[in-house]
Amino acid sequence: MVWRIILLLHLGYSGAELYLRGINESYTEQEERLLSLLLRLQQEEYYDTLMVYGEECPFHSLSRSLEVPAVMVPLGGTNYDWNFGSLTLILSCGFPAEREENHRTLMKLQLNRRIIHLQKDINVESVCNYYAKNEQYNIAVVREDFGRSGNIYVCRCFQKTKYIEVNLFSGRPIFFEQFRNMQGAAIKSLTDNLAPRSMAYRDPKTDQKKFKGYVANALNSFVEKVNATLAWQLDVAPPGKRIFFTNITKWTAEDLLDIGMSVDSTWDKWNLDTQTYPYLMCSYCFMVPLPDLLPYYEIYTYIVDLDVLAVIFVLFCIFSLLLIYGQQMSWQGLSLSRVLLNDRCFRGLLGQPFPFPLHSTKKLKLICFLLCFASLLTTTMYVAYLQAFLATPPPMPRLRSFKDLHNSRYTVAISLGEMDVLGFADNRRLQNVDPEKLEVFEDYVKFFHLRETFNNNYLFPVTDLRWSTYKEQQKIFASPVFYYTDAFCLSRFNFLSFPVRRHLPYRHLFEEHLQRLKEFGLLKHWQDRSFFDMVMLGLTPLEDFSPLPETDSIDLYDLSWIFGMYFAALGLCCCCFFVELWGSLNWWRRFKRWTTN
């Protein structure tokens, strides 16, 4: 707040000062030249804020004359994290007046343009070297003789002479983007070689190892655009060890690499100091095996639905009542046993022949027709179900949540590296997943092999970007094996961005390049091609990994339910028969006793 008030006061004051100066006309020649330089830069829209480091020098009085906010830093450093815009012009009174130590302010002001008012005894080259070492490149130097000569010394980082002279009146640009042509300078990088993001191949023309894929292409095209070269920092990585994107992120944060040819998620980062603007968006969920088909022996029980059975029972009772009433046209002889054990109705509904009542009236005939019709409907329905399901058994229901997983035959497979990224490596547990339903693979290759061969005993975590290639691959299978679901997710919305060095001076160019790639649809095009590229490079075998269909014939075991029920019913019938026999024997004995009496 105090700062803002000072700034406002300053603005008002500088207006008055300009007016007074106009009367007094006491500018020295040098001040006039500097003023015209600043006015020219202001006109070319190089700045909207001034920041003046150091103690008294011409910049102080000039900054009051220009109608822009100005921040004075006489001590050469700010100990507070200020938010300066990219259009802040830094003026330094002498060298080295700028002694910024706040690391965030340093980062923000790294790319800003600087004009240094140099004392007599210091040469320009050492100034350029000093700033280049701090990776600050937009440097212009004016000497004390600027008033007479009008010479500005501009540091150039990609030229043999460290600086060039530009005259104020020559009209040549003072500041320009040096990193648009890096003259073959090296960009230090490494790749995680993770298909389909970046995949190694040998260029047939130059016989060099190169990389393609939608992450590799982004960096390759940038290198080409800024006329740089890629320098692989193979000595950073211990030989023979697999490099993961987490390793590359780490090395980039340690300034060992400039831009990693890999992407990392941003969700566990506090800031984007060592990450670019998000390049990719993805969800991170599971690919789940498509459910098995219903086994044959369960089909019989599956098609008997309790609701339908209840409806059939109600129908049975209605027909039975109608038959009883229709025979005598009265409710005489109505009893529960006659309704429930109606022999004609029973056989009728099962589609079996039954004795047609003699001397039946028209109404009774109509009832019998209805009964036949109902039996036709129910039996055809069941036969149709049974035959259709026996020909192509329906799949069992899909898993809907981690809870369903508990009762299924599947296990969640995950590699230790991924657990580490997710922050679960310590207790080796996943939220909501039963520990015995989780298999953690320490060997990434083994895990990867299981996923590549579509092992359908496991659920695999995968991003939707990678899934698109698996989906494409499944099209050559006899039947698809997996599906991607957002019911099981480790993270639904993820940003992936390139790891970059903290003080990378051309970060803005790279980010602009990434945005252009997206804008023009090149990224989408590369993503769509990724399966094709993987096949071309032999990373995806054109092999059918779908499980062989089990023998299609129905065997005795599949009929066990039916036979079981059949024999149970037969047993029940035999029991009834014996009870009846026994009853009739008793009756026979009683009859004999009665006749002998």
Ligand SMILES: *[C@@H]1O[C@H](CO)[C@@H](O)[C@H](O)[C@H]1NC(C)=O
């Ligand atoms: C004009 O300049 C002279 C010296 O150069 C100074 O003494 C005087 O105070 C100035 N007047 C104003 C109004 O600033």
Ligand SMILES: *[C@@H]1O[C@H](CO)[C@@H](O)[C@H](O)[C@H]1NC(C)=O
């Ligand atoms: C690119 O850099 C090389 C040096 O490696 C240089 O010779 C060439 O002129 C540059 N290309 C352009 C278009 O500036």
Ligand SMILES: *[C@@H]1O[C@H](CO)[C@@H](O)[C@H](O)[C@H]1NC(C)=O
């Ligand atoms: C790479 O990262 C993994 C897991 O984050 C770690 O286990 C491995 O040691 C790292 N490799 C190197 C070479 O640092």
